[in-house]
Amino acid sequence: MTAQTEETVAPDLLYSEAEDDLRAAVRSLLADRSDAPTVIARIESDTPYDPQLWRALGADIGTAGLLVPEKLGGQGAGHREAAVVLEELGRSVTPAPYLTSAVVATETLLALGSEDGPVAELLAELAAGRKVAVLAVPFSAAPEGSSAAEAVTGSLDGTVTAVADAAAADVLLVPTTDGLYAVETDAPGVTVEPLVALDRTRPLATVTLAAATGTCLAGTEAARSALRRGLLAGAGLLASEQLGLAEWCLTETVRYTRERHQFNRPIGSFQALKHRMAQLWLEVVSARAAARNAADALATGSPDTPLAVAVAQAYCSKVAVHAAEECIQLHGGIGMTWEHPAHLYLKRAKADAIAYGTAGSHREAIAELMELPAP
């Protein structure tokens, strides 16, 4: 792609009726089963993930298989729908292996293009919400120039740190120097050691493989491009999670500042605060356009996808962090407490800003794609 390339088809930046219906279903489930006190209680337990919630979300509503074609056991929907699910998961900071398993691992497997055999079998399990798989790469790995694959050698020996959702996974997708392997987490030689993470709603772990065995899913070249594809989808749809998160922060802040009185007025009537919230609203509106554009590009397989994803990530990470920081500041002392959910959002937003490439690394990708080179 060069700077001269324009999008071929106009991106559809709105939500369809089916997407709105899906949102309503996911939102009502999460309102019931994943409210803030529940999430806070969960992250302090040994199992941040609620397996029953995951079954309801992934299997019963069928969100786990949105990206998977029907003939492989999925819903045959697409990235636009998965993006809506992520908006809701971001809005509720629900701990669930959706992004890592139903998007990144699933997309990586789909990129291998197998109609039968172990890849198709695993896809069917993931789509049905029966299994969780994660890519054994650091959560910070960017789609471009990810060297994670080199960490593990052909004999399946090695260590990968900061793997998101590994503790919840049944299967690890391990990129190695000679291909992509599927390794069961309970296989001999596999250890998953939980880490103390900044964002406890998305646990991280160190994965160690010591003469472990796995099923080879693809050779080096195919594995490399599938990995890139998986991470690209992850980065692109992460923008929707960031959007949902930012939206919650803004809505809550507006609600609180309308109710809280100081100086005999609602604090939301002070212009110094109003302008900050109006500015945030503008950022959220813009983030929605960027996130929708990335989801649509992924869904339609547009040649514009790498640019759309990089733009969405470079923009939306900043908006989510800004929204969470403003949420805490405008709540005053209560915003600093453990009981108030604001901190969950700040931690998620800050971790998301590093996930699948920082804004800076995405800007570098844009410099390359748009021929705006560094000096």
Next chain:
Amino acid sequence: MTAIDAPELRRRTRELLAAHPPATTGRTDFLRARFDAGLAWVHYPAGLGGLDAPRSLQPVVDAELAAAGAPDNDPRRIGIGLGMAAPTILGFGTDEQKRRFLRPLWVGEEVWCQLFSEPGAGSDLAALGTRAVREEADGDWIVDGQKVWTSSAHVARWAILIARTDPDLPKHRGISYFICDMTDPGVEVRPLRQITGEAEFNEVFLTGVRIPDSRRLGPVGAGWKVAQTTLMNERVSIGGSRIPREGGMIGPVARTWRERPELRTHDLHQRLLTLWVEAEVARLAGERLRQQLVAGQPGPEGSGMKLAFARLNQEISGLEVELLGEEGLLYSDWTMRRPDLVDFTGRDAGYRYLRSKGNSIEGGTSEVLLNIVAERVLGLPAEPRNDKDVAWKDLSR
């Protein structure tokens, strides 16, 4: 009546082109014929330049005409008329007013200006003091006052004007809305030179200007409500067409970056990429707004886009001056001129930098727009105010 769809519009456009071949028809004649065929603004009513068709179908006509090399009206030169006067006249005008004003406005034979701001009433527009007093004898209005920052007053044939018709009422309620003939005796236009060296706007002195009652727009005392329509249309710049990537101010900067490697520094690179992303996202947000309008689900996003573009224009043009280094120290021409239109393209970086400072002031300042977003979109409480139930004449000034 058959519904007007894209093929039907294409058929009518071809009919117009056959009857008035652009190659042999004069510009004005062609534009008049286009208006009369209902192909000027297809979403306007039949007989008033439109066909009651969906607004989203306008590009069908435009593309067809562009392909045939037909002359266009000049939306930049007639921007105030097109963007503000026309929707207000359509919404509040009498049939006679609509018939009289819309055609020459659209064709560009008559340019409009906006006599709203006054030295004592800018952001607080409803505080205006220009008086319109009704004559017992014939019902005409006699207008006295001073307006300021009036863009294009020196080329305008007509003006939309708000004036106070009842000083005993609270400020928002005693205002009426008029169409003012800029060639009338008593209208005096004096250039105001601005930051760029040019005189794009003016002071306008109104002394005993006689306006017949038939040029009042909307009921007596309802001027503030009518003005809301004008202001809303001023702020919600409804881009009917898609903006291409790098279509705005970021375009010239990106081109310079590509063509002149000797100007590149690491600091400028970081800032350029950040602004490039923001410009691209603002373009997408504008596109999303356009799609919402076409789908008949207008969102409140419109009020935000002006804010975004004002800030971006200022930051990008500021970066451009720095990027140019030595050249950025120069300016093309400080001669005092009175331009017909504002043209950002085809001017140098210094001009863009200076002119874009007006983007966060004209058409409502960014501070005022943030207030509007906070109160009307987010529902935050209004500022306490002490001018709501006081007669205008009793307000302290």
